[in-house]
Amino acid sequence: MPSWEDFQPFIVTGLALGGVYALSGVGMVVLYRATGVLYLAFGAVGAFGALISWQLINSSHLNQWLAYLICVLFAGVVTLLYGMVFGPVLARRDPLVKATATLGLTLILLGAMDLLWPSSGGQSRAITLPTDNSGFMVGQVQVTWTDVIGLAVGVVMTAVTGAFLRFTKLGTTMRAMANDREITATLGVPVRRVEAAAWFGCGILSGIAGILLGDLVALDPTTLTFLVISSLAAALIARLRSITLTFLAAIVIGLVDSCITPIQSLTNYRDMTPFVLAAIGLLWVNRHRTISVTRQGV
Amino acid sequence: MSSVDAERPARDAPEASGSPGGSAPAPGGLAGLDLRDLLKPAIIAVLLLFVLVGLPQLFTLYYIDASTQVAVYAIVALGLGLLVGRVGMVSLGQAAVLSLGAWVAARLLFGTGLPFEVVLLASGVITMVLGTLVGLPALRLSGLYLALITLMLAGAITVVLATTNFPNGGHGFLGYNGNSVHIPPIRRPGIATTDPAFFRYSVIVAVIMFLLVLVHLRGKPGRAWVSIRQSESAALAAGINTTMYKLWAFALASFITGVAGGLLAGADKYLYSINFQTQDSITLLAVVLMGGVFSMWGAIIAAILMQFFPALLQNLGVSPDWLTILFGVGVLQVLATAPAGIVEQFPKDMARLYRLITRGRRRADPSVEASS
Amino acid sequence: MIEVSDLTVKFGGVTSLDDMSVTFESGTCGLIGPNGAGKTTFFNVLSGFVRPASGSIKAFGDDLLRMAHFRRARWGLRRTFQTEQAIEELSIYDNVAMIHEHSRLGRATRRQDVLGAIELVGIQSDPETKVRTLGAGERRLVEVARALVGRPKAVLLDEPAAGLPDEETAHLGEVIRHIPEHTGAMVILVDHDMSLVSSCCTVTSVLDFGKLIASGPTGEVLRDQRVVQAYLGGEAATAAEARAGGRGAGGGGSAIGEASTATEDGA
Numbered sequence: 012m013p014s015w016e017d018f019q020p021f022i023v024t025g026l027a028l029g030g031v032y033a034l035s036g037v038g039m040v041v042l043y044r045a046t047g048v049l050y051l052a053f054g055a056v057g058a059f060g061a062l063i064s065w066q067l068i069n070s071s072h073l074n075q076w077l078a079y080l081i082c083v084l085f086a087g088v089v090t091l092l093y094g095m096v097f098g099p100v101l102a103r104r105d106p107l108v109k110a111t112a113t114l115g116l117t118l119i120l121l122g123a124m125d126l127l128w129p130s131s132g133g134q135s136r137a138i139t140l141p142t143d144n145s146g147f148m149v150g151q152v153q154v155t156w157t158d159v160i161g162l163a164v165g166v167v168m169t170a171v172t173g174a175f176l177r178f179t180k181l182g183t184t185m186r187a188m189a190n191d192r193e194i195t196a197t198l199g200v201p202v203r204r205v206e207a208a209a210w211f212g213c214g215i216l217s218g219i220a221g222i223l224l225g226d227l228v229a230l231d232p233t234t235l236t237f238l239v240i241s242s243l244a245a246a247l248i249a250r251l252r253s254i255t256l257t258f259l260a261a262i263v264i265g266l267v268d269s270c271i272t273p274i275q276s277l278t279n280y281r282d283m284t285p286f287v288l289a290a291i292g293l294l295w296v297n298r299h300r301t302i303s304v305t306r307q308g309v
Numbered sequence: 310m311s312s313v314d315a316e317r318p319a320r321d322a323p324e325a326s327g328s329p330g331g332s333a334p335a336p337g338g339l340a341g342l343d344l345r346d347l348l349k350p351a352i353i354a355v356l357l358l359f360v361l362v363g364l365p366q367l368f369t370l371y372y373i374d375a376s377t378q379v380a381v382y383a384i385v386a387l388g389l390g391l392l393v394g395r396v397g398m399v400s401l402g403q404a405a406v407l408s409l410g411a412w413v414a415a416r417l418l419f420g421t422g423l424p425f426e427v428v429l430l431a432s433g434v435i436t437m438v439l440g441t442l443v444g445l446p447a448l449r450l451s452g453l454y455l456a457l458i459t460l461m462l463a464g465a466i467t468v469v470l471a472t473t474n475f476p477n478g479g480h481g482f483l484g485y486n487g488n489s490v491h492i493p494p495i496r497r498p499g500i501a502t503t504d505p506a507f508f509r510y511s512v513i514v515a516v517i518m519f520l521l522v523l524v525h526l527r528g529k530p531g532r533a534w535v536s537i538r539q540s541e542s543a544a545l546a547a548g549i550n551t552t553m554y555k556l557w558a559f560a561l562a563s564f565i566t567g568v569a570g571g572l573l574a575g576a577d578k579y580l581y582s583i584n585f586q587t588q589d590s591i592t593l594l595a596v597v598l599m600g601g602v603f604s605m606w607g608a609i610i611a612a613i614l615m616q617f618f619p620a621l622l623q624n625l626g627v628s629p630d631w632l633t634i635l636f637g638v639g640v641l642q643v644l645a646t647a648p649a650g651i652v653e654q655f656p657k658d659m660a661r662l663y664r665l666i667t668r669g670r671r672r673a674d675p676s677v678e679a680s681s
Numbered sequence: 682m683i684e685v686s687d688l689t690v691k692f693g694g695v696t697s698l699d700d701m702s703v704t705f706e707s708g709t710c711g712l713i714g715p716n717g718a719g720k721t722t723f724f725n726v727l728s729g730f731v732r733p734a735s736g737s738i739k740a741f742g743d744d745l746l747r748m749a750h751f752r753r754a755r756w757g758l759r760r761t762f763q764t765e766q767a768i769e770e771l772s773i774y775d776n777v778a779m780i781h782e783h784s785r786l787g788r789a790t791r792r793q794d795v796l797g798a799i800e801l802v803g804i805q806s807d808p809e810t811k812v813r814t815l816g817a818g819e820r821r822l823v824e825v826a827r828a829l830v831g832r833p834k835a836v837l838l839d840e841p842a843a844g845l846p847d848e849e850t851a852h853l854g855e856v857i858r859h860i861p862e863h864t865g866a867m868v869i870l871v872d873h874d875m876s877l878v879s880s881c882c883t884v885t886s887v888l889d890f891g892k893l894i895a896s897g898p899t900g901e902v903l904r905d906q907r908v909v910q911a912y913l914g915g916e917a918a919t920a921a922e923a924r925a926g927g928r929g930a931g932g933g934g935s936a937i938g939e940a941s942t943a944t945e946d947g948a
Contacts, residue, residue: 049453097641097645100645101644101645104644105452105453106452106453107399107452107453107456108644110453110456110457111399111456111594111598111640111644112640112641112644112645114401114591114594114595114637114640115595115636115637115638115639115640115641115644116637116641117591117637118591118592118595118633118634118636118637118640119633119634119637119638120637121588121633121637122630122631122632122633122634122635122636122637123630123634125628125630125633126628126630126631126634129628233586233588237464237587237588240460240461240464243457244461247454247457279471279472280468280469280472282468282471283464283465283468283469285461285464286461286462286464286465286468287461287465289457289458289461290458290461290462290465293450293454293457293458293461294446294447294450294458297449297450297454
């Protein structure tokens with residue numbers, strides 16, 4: 012069993028990752044509440060954007076901040092387009108159908124990424140934010156500014172979103188729509204505009220997450236795409252409802268996942284963490300349901 | 310995407326026509342009844358004959374291998390189609406179930422001298438048991454959450470598999486020898502050691518699995534599943550133990566997928582965990598949706614899409630990633646255009662064709678409806 | 682006989698059924714009340730889809746709430762739904778045979794029982810026809826036939842006549858009236874059509890906001906001031922009473938009949 016000192020760097024990474032998971036989780040929860048769509052393509056979109064940035068930085072030698080901005084905008088626009096095209100079409104369907112549709116988008120993006128950026132053996136791509144190289148010491152541990160940003164975006168996003176939903180007009184509208192889109196529409200609320208805002212916002216967040224995870228973890232299409240599972244796990248534990256709970260769950264997932272790494276006997280299984288936690292969360296949260304009298308299935 | 314299920318809709322799609330005591334003869338349509346009943350099995354028999362005898366002659370080994378994969382994945386697609394189309398449960402983890410079956414089969418084939426058929430049965434049963442165990446707590450979840458939990462469990466299995474690897478002739482429970490330089494291939498049944506022979510063997514096993522499912526669909530479980538699909542409350546109010554029937558569907562799907570896993574072990578001869586990714590489960594769902602969840606032909610089409618086309622493209626020098634993109638588009642198209650649900654999505658032209666064919670019959674008996 | 686004691690159902694902050702205590706003896710009993718009164722919720726409790734917060738139900742001596750929902754059909758509880766739920770992809774025969782198939786009733790008598798039930802409700806179409814092709818009225822009859830097969834003890838009908846034209850409602854009424862004598866089961870009928878209720882039901886209970894506000898012989902209950910008020914509210918009730926009085930007493934001319942028609946017309 013590793014010592015406290017051995018764990019420390021992993022705690023730092025865990026917090027950083029947890030923060031990004033929180034960012035993603037909050038984005039997905041808000042979008043779900045506003046549109047009923049569980050955006051499973053979140054990771055794929057962010058990955059695509061991150062790869063675009065990489066391409067621009069490394070091949071076109073574009074200014075990196077510009078490249079990152081493009082990534083974020085790209086993710087926002089793609090998500091917005093998806094939402095505007097497929098949102099209304101599937102608006103009345105079961106959440107399951109809506110979520111499955113986003114899997115379609117995921118496949119399209121995965122296929123495109125594998126085409127455009129094939130994993131030809133040996134060549135590994137990476138995103139290196141300038142903040143990777145500077146940091147400070149907390150006791151024995153090295154903390155980079157990237158780590159700080161990771162955690163910070165999570166905290167900030169949770170707080171800002173919470174306030175936004177509660178105090179702004181757009182925010183309360185989104186909360187109303189979460190309850191009933193049709194009724195909200197009849198009240199004269201510009202439903203489509205609000206939805207567009209939710210979609211775009213979520214896309215922006217996925218772009219940011221894509222860059223940070225591309226830096227902190229790996230710039231690999233499959234890895235980044237399926238990292239969404241960690242954020243998804245957090246969102247599910249929060250029953251796709253509470254922003255605060257999403258944040259807390261995300262931090263815990265990030266910490267547990269990371270801190271398992273130094274434990275020899277478990278380290279090979281660390282990738283299981285989000286899956287296991289999500290499964291437990293799902294079952295625990297639904298333990299009281301007797302009958303699932305669903306509407307007609309798919 | 311079109312599916313060649315022109316005549317399927319009324320026959321074995323959502324209905325089960327096996328009412329006890331025999332069906333009432335259609336007035337004035339006796340001749341038509343006999344012909345139509347014979348036509349379909351005849352066509353299937355001819356097709357089957359062609360596949361078993363003709364294909365191996367026509368195809369090179371490369372394509373025979375691809376065809377064997379089609380046979381294997383047709384079974385898996387059938388299972389998934391059963392879950393999605395009949396019971397309304399979306400599983401995002403069938404590739405993981407397949408890998409479970411393959412693992413069990415590989416272990417047994419290396420560790421015991423049991424005949425291949427027994428191993429197939431064993432992998433089917435063991436996978437079924439595991440699938441049911443998982444299904445039990447998962448069933449109280451509905452729709453979206455059920456799908457997500459299958460994704461989670463599949464992901465977990467994928468990770469475990471990456472660590473434990475597939476058995477390769479080593480000892481111990483896991484049967485994996487990480488150091489061995491010379492890894493023995495997984496053995497095949499005595500009667501089917503060559504690739505063409507194993508292809509035929511796989512097709513026959515696939516046919517048996519299809520028949521197994523057909524028997525279910527035509528009987529009491531099929532009728533119960535149809536009822537549960539339309540209205541779980543009505544089914545309960547009619548005394549149907551919906552939990553049991555859902556589990557039964559899970560068990561059946563797991564069983565045949567487990568058997569398919571056994572076939573896969575024999576087909577590939579060397580199994581690598583890298584070949585069983587989470588993405589594969591999603592691709593599987595995509596092709597099943599595109600092939601049509603409601604018909605058994607759809608399962609075959611799904612398998613062709615997933616296993617044959619990539620081989621074809623690769624041979625032509627085109628990247629199979631284009632197919633992944635296509636599948637993504639396919640999912641969106643299917644979901645966006647399905648009128649009241651995927652289950653009612655039959656290609657409109659095929660349905661029209663069907664109506665044309667049966668127009669004669671309908672004139673004789675107005676109470677028989679050509680489904681659409 | 683079904684004895685309901687202190688039944689309370691809560692959904693979040695809303696109390697759908699509030700301490701409901703009533704006994705349904707035998708024959709055909711009506712259960713009426715304005716929209717949202719809790720009638721369907723009550724049926725859902727009987728069916729086992731909703732768990733009450735408190736209370737008990739004793740049906741023919743058995744503790745109903747203890748039974749798993751799918752077993753209740755086998756036991757003898759049958760039900761139709763507000764939106765008819767005949768299974769579209771199955772034939773009439775297969776629909777009606779469902780309960781028979783999933784209970785311990787013998788295979789030998791199945792065909793006979795099923796065809797008997799189909800005949801009882803008066804379905805004209807060939808039993809092999811898919812329900813998908815039938816009209817609303819016949820689908821409803823299929824649903825009712827399904828409820829009558831086997832040995833039903835209690836048949837719950839939730840607004841069976843909703844949306845049906847007059848002659849089909851009349852036919853349905855005929856069928857409902859004969860259920861007790863043909864099958865030995867008791868019937869609880871929920872409907873807004875007061876003429877149907879008065880012609881079929883000997884006794885009627887009334888729910889309003891989850892509370893039982895009246896129970897007794899149908900004629901008396903329909904004239905009860907409290908019941909009329911529940912449907913319409915204060916002054917309008919008096920007006921309806923006056924109109925009904927002018928037309929003369931009797932089933933169709935009751936105040937509650939007026940009130941119910943008024944609410945149905947979107948008042």
